[in-house]
Amino acid sequence: MDIQFNFSLPFFFACPLVVFIIITWFGRFMSLYPNKNLPPQPWTLPLIGHMHHLLGALPHHALSNIAQKLGPVVRIQLGQVSAIVISSPPMAKEIMKTHDLSFANRPKLLSVEIIVYNYLDIAFAPYSNYWRQMRKICVLELLSAKKVQSFRCIREQESWNLIQSIATQRFKTINLSDKAFTLMNTIITRVVVGSRCKDQDTLLELIRGAFDLSGGFDVVDLFPSFKLLPLITGTKKKMMNIRNKMDVILDGIIFEHIEGSVNREGNELNFEDIVDALLRLKDYGGLQFPLNFENIKAVVLDMFAAGSDTSSVTIEWVMSELMMNPRVMKKAQDELRRVLKGKAKIYESDIQELDYLKLVIKESLRLHPPVPLLLPRESRENCEIGGYHIPVKTKVIINAWMIGRDPNYWIEPESFIPERFSESSINMMGTNFEYLPFGAGRRMCPGMLLGLANVELPLAMLLYHFDWELPQSQDLDMLESFGATLRRKNKLLLVPHPYNTNTDY
Numbered sequence: 001m002d003i004q005f006n007f008s009l010p011f012f013f014a015c016p017l018v019v020f021i022i023i024t025w026f027g028r029f030m031s032l033y034p035n036k037n038l039p040p041q042p043w044t045l046p047l048i049g050h051m052h053h054l055l056g057a058l059p060h061h062a063l064s065n066i067a068q069k070l071g072p073v074v075r076i077q078l079g080q081v082s083a084i085v086i087s088s089p090p091m092a093k094e095i096m097k098t099h100d101l102s103f104a105n106r107p108k109l110l111s112v113e114i115i116v117y118n119y120l121d122i123a124f125a126p127y128s129n130y131w132r133q134m135r136k137i138c139v140l141e142l143l144s145a146k147k148v149q150s151f152r153c154i155r156e157q158e159s160w161n162l163i164q165s166i167a168t169q170r171f172k173t174i175n176l177s178d179k180a181f182t183l184m185n186t187i188i189t190r191v192v193v194g195s196r197c198k199d200q201d202t203l204l205e206l207i208r209g210a211f212d213l214s215g216g217f218d219v220v221d222l223f224p225s226f227k228l229l230p231l232i233t234g235t236k237k238k239m240m241n242i243r244n245k246m247d248v249i250l251d252g253i254i255f256e257h258i259e260g261s262v263n264r265e266g267n268e269l270n271f272e273d274i275v276d277a278l279l280r281l282k283d284y285g286g287l288q289f290p291l292n293f294e295n296i297k298a299v300v301l302d303m304f305a306a307g308s309d310t311s312s313v314t315i316e317w318v319m320s321e322l323m324m325n326p327r328v329m330k331k332a333q334d335e336l337r338r339v340l341k342g343k344a345k346i347y348e349s350d351i352q353e354l355d356y357l358k359l360v361i362k363e364s365l366r367l368h369p370p371v372p373l374l375l376p377r378e379s380r381e382n383c384e385i386g387g388y389h390i391p392v393k394t395k396v397i398i399n400a401w402m403i404g405r406d407p408n409y410w411i412e413p414e415s416f417i418p419e420r421f422s423e424s425s426i427n428m429m430g431t432n433f434e435y436l437p438f439g440a441g442r443r444m445c446p447g448m449l450l451g452l453a454n455v456e457l458p459l460a461m462l463l464y465h466f467d468w469e470l471p472q473s474q475d476l477d478m479l480e481s482f483g484a485t486l487r488r489k490n491k492l493l494l495v496p497h498p499y500n501t502n503t504d505y
């Protein structure tokens with residue numbers, strides 16, 4: 001199905017101010033425009049026909065509404081950018097398996113260009129020999145199973161610190177969302193930088209600000225040929241400011257590593273953090289594209305951006321779903337308390353047997369994929385998908401959120417039923433296209449192991465050490481907010497009641 005969201009050009013040039021206000025006001029989506037494959041229509045008709053699906057809606061909801069009306073392959077015109085939206089498992093398979101190589105590019109975005117030193121990172125680098133080299137480094141040197149295992153003591157210490165801090169607030173209302181964010185900021189900072197860093201919160205706030213604009217829905221990315229737009233809207237100045245502030249912090253981090261003055265705690269001496277690994281590879285010299293400080297900073301930014309919020313929102317949503325589903329909460333806690341038999345403290349080796357907890361996380365990632373539209377791709381050549389011709393340089397948005405709730409593939413798709421995975425072979429490895437929390441194909445998430453390890457242990461501890469209640473007279477909503485990740489709109493406020501373990505907090 002082929003529709004276009006666009007403003008007519010004469011209208012655009014006749015009333016630039018009006019259009020500018022409309023664009024910035026309506027923000028994320030453009031309106032409709034006569035479609036060359038449909039009978040000519042005045043632009044207002046399709047606008048009225050579909051705008052109610054778009055206005056005020058979260059992008060993944062808006063695109064789901066449109067897909068329900070128009071089908072699993074919808075072409076939309078986002079300003080000057082031609083895009084297709086993919087909303088079914090077979091069509092996702094076409095993009096990420098059958099034609100994976102043809103769709104292995106990422107579209108160019110101004111915010112990303114400025115922030116990651118002209119696409120020197122992994123997540124937004126165009127498909128190229130450079131990207132292949134950096135991806136290989138990422139998979140083999142930075143995020144391998146062995147490496148993830150080497151960061152285990154960080155997860156154990158920081159998760160335990162979280163439990164201790166919650167224990168001091170027992171029976172009181174705590175903001176679990178904020179606690180999960182702080183925990184994950186600290187874990188990812190220690191993994192990347194080797195120790196807590198005085199600037200970690202500032203750096204992560206800057207990164208969030210920058211990557212919130214990286215969804216490709218910003219007006220400057222929708223009209224890339226209007227070179228003055230980034231200056232008029234102030235986007236360029238804003239991004240340069242963010243980049244400069246980040247640069248100072250990142251230079252400081254690298255300098256400390258080179259100098260050997262990182263303030264490491266006890267067992268942090270025993271592992272190589274991500275900056276160490278990148279500096280080692282820089283000095284190694286045998287790479288096709290030798291690394292310099294900009295390459296290192298771009299990859300470090302990716303690790304922070306991709307590794308922190310994705311895991312903390314997962315903790316937020318798992319805990320929210322458990323509060324909404326007391327049967328599942330009880331079953332998960334029974335498993336933990338049975339397996340751990342009153343142990344005072346949990347270590348990572350203890351959680352291998354927690355099969356039900358793993359199903360709970362899997363089910364939460366189905367209903368609440370932290371990156372609901374994955375990262376956008378772009379076609380590298382002309383291609384045919386589901387009988388439609390897709391021209392080169394078309395942006396591809398895959399609605400993993402909708403796919404995970406597709407009633408043709410999931411029984412009771414809106415219900416939280418972890419057991420659905422117990423007898424099923426569906427996994428997270430990107431081979432089942434009805435379940436794509438980490439994407440699939442060449443651009444699939446390389447941080448899956450680290451991401452899962454970062455949520456499993458804290459969740460096990462939260463559920464083992466405490467029973468949870470909602471604050472008095474409060475209901476729990478499940479409203480979402482869309483940014484770089486899909487998080488709760490309202491913070492998760494809960495009251496912890498210590499469970500009777502042999503623990504001395």
Ligand code: HEM
Pocket residue numbers: 122123124135138143302303304306307308310311314369370371374375376436437438439440441442443444445446447448450451452
């Ligand atoms: C629960 C945790 C996580 C989730 C749900 C998640 C999800 C995703 C998704 C959906 C993508 C896009 C895949 C695609 O386009 O097909 C992605 C890409 C990526 N993720 Fe993750 N991620 C998580 C954790 C992490 C962690 C911990 C790291 C590293 C510290 C990481 C690093 C990356 C990178 C570098 C990419 C870009 C890959 C490329 O373009 O080649 N992720 N992630």
